[in-house]
Amino acid sequence: MTLTDISRFRRLSRAVTTQTGALDHSFLGLGRPLGTARVLNAIGHGKNDVGALRDYLGLDSGLMSRLLRGLEGEGLIETGPSQTDARRKVAQLTKAGQAAFEQYETLSDQSAKGVLSRYSNTEHLLQAMDLVATVLGRDQxxxxxxxxxxxxxxxxxxxxxxxxxxxxxxxxxxxxxxxxxxxxxxxxxxxxxxxxxxxxxxxxxxxxxxxxxxxxxxxxxxxxxxxxxxxxxxxxxxxxxxxxxxxxxxxxxxxxxxxxxxxxxxxxxxxxxxxxxxxxxxxxxxxxxxxxxxxxxx
Amino acid sequence: MTLTDISRFRRLSRAVTTQTGALDHSFLGLGRPLGTARVLNAIGHGKNDVGALRDYLGLDSGLMSRLLRGLEGEGLIETGPSQTDARRKVAQLTKAGQAAFEQYETLSDQSAKGVLSRYSNTEHLLQAMDLVATVLGRDQxxxxxxxxxxxxxxxxxxxxxxxxxxxxxxxxxxxxxxxxxxxxxxxxxxxxxxxxxxxxxxxxxxxxxxxxxxxxxxxxxxxxxxxxxxxxxxxxxxxxxxxxxxxxxxxxxxxxxxxxxxxxxxxxxxxxxxxxxxxxxxxxxxxxxxxxxxxxxx
DNA sequence: ACACTTATCTGACTTAAGTCAGGTAATATG
DNA sequence: CATATTACCTGACTTAAGTCAGATAAGTGT
CATH class of the missing domain: 3.40.630.30 (Gcn5-related N-acetyltransferase (GNAT))
Known part of the structure; x- marks a missing residue:
């Protein structure tokens, strides 16, 4: 492993922090704090069980509870006890929540399209992205x-x-x-x-x-x-x-x-x-x- | 552009957010808040001019000032007026600051090594990373x-x-x-x-x-x-x-x-x-x- | 039925980060 | 030389995020 290899990797890391920082930041454009937006998106992507949500986002149970309450207050989600275990809670998007979620999805898609359109050989780029993502996400x-x-x-x-x-x-x-x-x-x-x-x-x-x-x-x-x-x-x-x-x-x-x-x-x-x-x-x-x-x- | 292309890109984006989130988080292991660590690292990488620093990190001048004061208090940096314009300020690492900076560098290198060692064809991986980084960082x-x-x-x-x-x-x-x-x-x-x-x-x-x-x-x-x-x-x-x-x-x-x-x-x-x-x-x-x-x- | 565990909630905190309105000293401009 | 302008500092704020110690209600094992 040479020094140059490392600096080449760190270059990706920086580029990617900037870019995804920008991506995440774009989420702020819709007026909700990042934590709230993340919870909304996770629910939209089918993480309904509150425990699983907390696990996935790595949040404290107190914080999670408050974020859910906030989304409920905005009328974006509804929560209720799980059918199999009444201690557990499940969250679902309301109609308004679904609309808000789709706004985020659209934003995210546009951002992705923008990046992909920068490079003429899309398939080549995607293969490189696949490889990098697979290596970075290997633990998963x-x-x-x-x-x-x-x-x-x-x-x-x-x-x-x-x-x-x-x-x-x-x-x-x-x-x-x-x-x-x-x-x-x-x-x-x-x-x-x-x-x-x-x-x-x-x-x-x-x-x-x-x-x-x-x-x-x-x-x-x-x-x-x-x-x-x-x-x-x-x-x-x-x-x-x-x-x-x-x-x-x-x-x-x-x-x-x-x-x-x-x-x-x-x-x-x-x-x-x-x-x-x-x-x-x-x-x-x-x-x-x-x-x-x-x-x-x- | 197909839907699958987009989902493939977003997969990279997620993988990379997680990974770089982890990278940034590792910075917290040294006991300094992220903002402070970022300033220290930027100075270590040769950004000495306070104005340039603020620009690079995108910080408010008040916040910047406080972060610098904090680092000065820890004895990690020294600041003084610029020689060409006494309104401007330049910051430099002290001996202790240099040592702290090198800790971050070592940490960062180890993290990069860890990722690179996961994949047998390093050159292939690096080429993919180069391409992705270049595309993501195109504006720069x-x-x-x-x-x-x-x-x-x-x-x-x-x-x-x-x-x-x-x-x-x-x-x-x-x-x-x-x-x-x-x-x-x-x-x-x-x-x-x-x-x-x-x-x-x-x-x-x-x-x-x-x-x-x-x-x-x-x-x-x-x-x-x-x-x-x-x-x-x-x-x-x-x-x-x-x-x-x-x-x-x-x-x-x-x-x-x-x-x-x-x-x-x-x-x-x-x-x-x-x-x-x-x-x-x-x-x-x-x-x-x-x-x-x-x-x-x- | 009993003690124990689990999942979520609540209230009282702390810390980090960022904003904003002045303030001061150095420099630029007419 | 008087008057901006610039670069940075300071103090008073806000918001987001996270921590922690109980509280409450539901489930589990004996």
Whole structure:
């Protein structure tokens, strides 16, 4: 790590503080203090539970209470006890609150448009932004179990297919590659993991349940903007954990020789080369891993 | 512009607010309020003039005064009247102030290192950060006149040569290409423009004075991180303005066919193809532009 | 039913930040 | 030289933000 690298990063940091400072400041243009505006926006974005709100915004419970009271006084929100636990409170936007929220949204969108229009190669810029945001927000990457039919999973799988088509130089057809039945990717047979970073799906990995304690790993994909962070390894680790808790003892997967990063991931992670076990025309390498026992899912 | 583009940008914005919020917050770890810390850091970074400080940090004169008094009370700075104008004040770090400043610097460096170490392809990440920072900080790009021997100019010219070598596939030698005498690039004969974005040199362009109202444009270069912002056009516009005010009536330049962006810039900007006028072996295209009269340098 | 925990509220604080109307000394201008 | 103007200072304010110690009501475990 050279000194110049650091100064280059700090340049981004400064640029970004200024810019987002300006963004936040623009919120003040609507006449509400920043704290109040933040609460209003968080509620607008679907954070209704007061406890979750406090957590998300990092506010003291006393302060939170007062801010909510203020918004209530302005007629922008309504609060009431949670249905499941009357100690908890939930907040909702009133019609007036929805209107105020949309003002903020419009402002924010305009600001974003303004920045994006400054640069001619928008896609290039957005990719850079994706990468920076993913790296800065790394702590907030969360891996969750999703349904195979979930729209976010579909987005990932589509990206996976598009990318394979490009790398292999032929159209990658899901059916031909042996697209698993959705049912075999749901609990209790299997599982579909989805990696999310601040609302954006950035990776997935499926575990397909078979018989005799055998499982197959499919659709391992990590978005280009999230590569180099060790996400694939993390996904694989969790897949193995799930496999164990589903009673599986062996895992298999197939892959293509052009996916060198995947090959080295598997080989460094205890997978053994085995002979072809299916007729997937895109597959050139086949791996198996025997699972040990002890483990836990964090 | 699609909705997704906007949401992708806003994702960066959020990630970055959080991160830089954390960065700023780390400043609080040293027990000084943010305002005080900002003033101390600004002075440490060479902003000594109190008026310039106020301007830079956007503070009210009363507040500024109090913050300075506080730092003085802690023994971290010393202030005194400016030598040129006794109404003005200048502030300097004391030995203790220097030590405190370095604590902040160390903290900031560590934080930057931490983020950079999260991602394996550091250069790729830094390029993305450069691009984002440049776009976000576009308003702060400033073009100034620099001496040909200025280190920042040398950095740009070196990058220019390296890049040409790569594009042309042969080592680009400055001497062979007709490296101009430094004197012909200084006022009153010519000018060397330097584009800076928040402390980083991101582009340059030289105007070489010749005889008979003739000038030659040399060393037009814009950093990859700053392309697509129209900076080359801006540089060229200012070069032409300087040429006029130096009494020039015609400009020439040569370029290589592989530099397609440059070719279209010149052709769209009123330059006429002319026959070869020198023996620069790297040059394949030659242009001339006749300068009109009225103009001003903003 | 009992003590205990949890989620939110309230009132009384503190601190940071910023605003504004003069005040003073140095400098610029006619 | 008298009269602005400028740069900074001071004191009296306001607002936003945050802290903390109870209070209250709802839920939990034995």
């Amino acid at each position: 990457i969360e891996i969750l179990i999703a349904d195979p039919d979930d729209l976010r999973i579909q987005t990932c799988v589509q990206a996976y297919c598009d990318e394979l088509s490009e790398i292999l130089g032929v159209t990658f057809d899901r059916q031909t590659s042996g697209d698993p039945e959705a049912e075999s990717l749901r609990t209790p047979k299997g599982v579909f993991l989805l990696a999310m970073s601040d609302g954006l799906p950035i990776g997935c990995c499926a575990l397909k349940g078979q018989s005799d304690g055998m499982g197959e790993v499919k659709r391992m994909w990590v978005s280009p903007s999230a590569r180099g962070l060790g996400l694939a390894k993390q996904l694989m680790f969790q897949i193995e954990d799930h496999a164990r808790s589903l009673g599986m003892t062996r895992l298999r997967l197939d892959t293509n020789g052009k996916l060198t990063a995947a090959l080295s991931l598997y080989r460094n992670d205890g997978w053994q080369d085995i002979p072809r076990y299916n007729d997937n025309p895109y597959a050139e390498f086949f791996f198996e891993k025997r699972l040990g026992s002890a483990s836990s899912i964090g | 790009i400033e073009i100034l006149i620099a001496d040909p021997d200025d280190l920042r100019i040398q950095t740009c010219v070196q990058a220019y040569c390296d890049e040409l070598s790569e594009i042309l596939g042969v080592t680009f030698d400055r001497q062979t290409s007709g490296d101009p005498e430094a004197e012909s690039l200084r006022t009153p004969k010519g000018v060397f423009l330097l584009a800076m974005s928040d402390g980083l040199p991101i582009g340059c362009c030289a105007l070489k004075g010749q005889s008979d109202g003739m000038g030659e444009v040399k060393r037009m270069w814009v950093s990859p991180s700053a392309r697509g912002l129209g900076l080359a056009k801006q540089l060229m516009f200012q070069i032409e303005d300087h040429a006029r005010s130096l009494g020039m009536t015609r400009l020439r330049l040569d370029t290589n066919g592989k530099l397609t962006a440059a070719l279209s810039l010149y052709r769209n900007d009123g330059w006429q193809d002319i026959p070869r006028y020198n023996d620069n072996p790297y040059a394949e295209f030659f242009f001339e532009k006749r300068l009109g009269s009225a103009s001003s340098i903003g």
